[in-house]
Amino acid sequence: QKEVEQDPGPLSVPEGAIVSLNCTYSNSAFQYFMWYRQYSRKGPELLMYTYSSGNKEDGRFTAQVDKSSKYISLFIRDSQPSDSATYLCAMSAGNNDMRFGAGTRLTVKP
Amino acid sequence: NAGVTQTPKFQVLKTGQSMTLQCAQDMNHNSMYWYRQDPGMGLRLIYYSASEGTTDKGEVPNGYNVSRLNKREFSLRLESAAPSQTSVYFCASSFRRRETGELFFGEGSRLTVL
Numbered sequence: 001q002k003e004v005e006q007d008p009g010p011l012s013v014p015e016g017a018i019v020s021l022n023c024t025y026s027n028s029a030f031q032y033f034m035w036y037r038q039y040s041r042k043g044p045e046l047l048m049y050t051y052s053s054g055n056k057e058d059g060r061f062t063a064q065v066d067k068s069s070k071y072i073s074l075f076i077r078d079s080q081p082s083d084s085a086t087y088l089c090a091m092s093a094g095n096n097d098m099r100f101g102a103g104t105r106l107t108v109k110p
Numbered sequence: 111n112a113g114v115t116q117t118p119k120f121q122v123l124k125t126g127q128s129m130t131l132q133c134a135q136d137m138n139h140n141s142m143y144w145y146r147q148d149p150g151m152g153l154r155l156i157y158y159s160a161s162e163g164t165t166d167k168g169e170v171p172n173g174y175n176v177s178r179l180n181k182r183e184f185s186l187r188l189e190s191a192a193p194s195q196t197s198v199y200f201c202a203s204s205f206r207r208r209e210t211g212e213l214f215f216g217e218g219s220r221l222t223v224l
Binding site for chain 1: 114149150151152153154155200202212213214215216217218
């Protein structure tokens with residue numbers, strides 16, 4: 001079993017839809033949680049960063065962490081074609097170890 | 111503002127050949143990393159350098175060597191390439207430790223080993 005599980009998709013939604021992306025993990029020591037966005041043929045770029053449990057909002061993006069369920073989510077409101085990319089979750093226990101999910105490929109259709 | 115620059119962007123090798131991937135960052139970051147990205151596997155850390163003069167193994171170091179040439183440059187060498195090393199390689203850098211700070215990635219180097 002992988003330490004970080006992420007559904008690879010692909011996920012296709014119409015423009016304006018609410019998108020929900022999720023990861024589950026097995027290591028209860030993880031306390032730093034990140035979402036990276038990767039456009040085709042590009043390197044990943046940090047989208048959201050959360051420490052421990054709770055919610056964090058940034059514009060149309062909301063990151064949620066539920067440590068009791070070992071489950072993190074990224075919500076995208078009013079999705080746009082420019083949101084079409086692969087979204088990678090990443091997490092760490094803060095001990096010089098960090099794990100990435102495999103990524104979910106999202107397409108937002110006009 | 112270049113950020114993290116990787117060369118070459120594409121490379122095809124035959125089994126047993128050697129090559130070096132070059133990486134340079136202009137953000138004055140202390141830490142640099144080499145990852146590989148394979149379908150269904152996510153990003154896996156090969157080697158990292160927490161600061162100039164130090165290097166450490168990551169999750170998948172076998173078959174690779176690295177050199178932190180100076181604060182800006184971090185190279186990855188394949189001494190005897192194998193088909194299992196066909197992958198997309200990403201160099202990244204960060205000001206703080208990667209698990210508590212933002213990683214800045216290059217655009218990737220696509221390597222095929224025949």
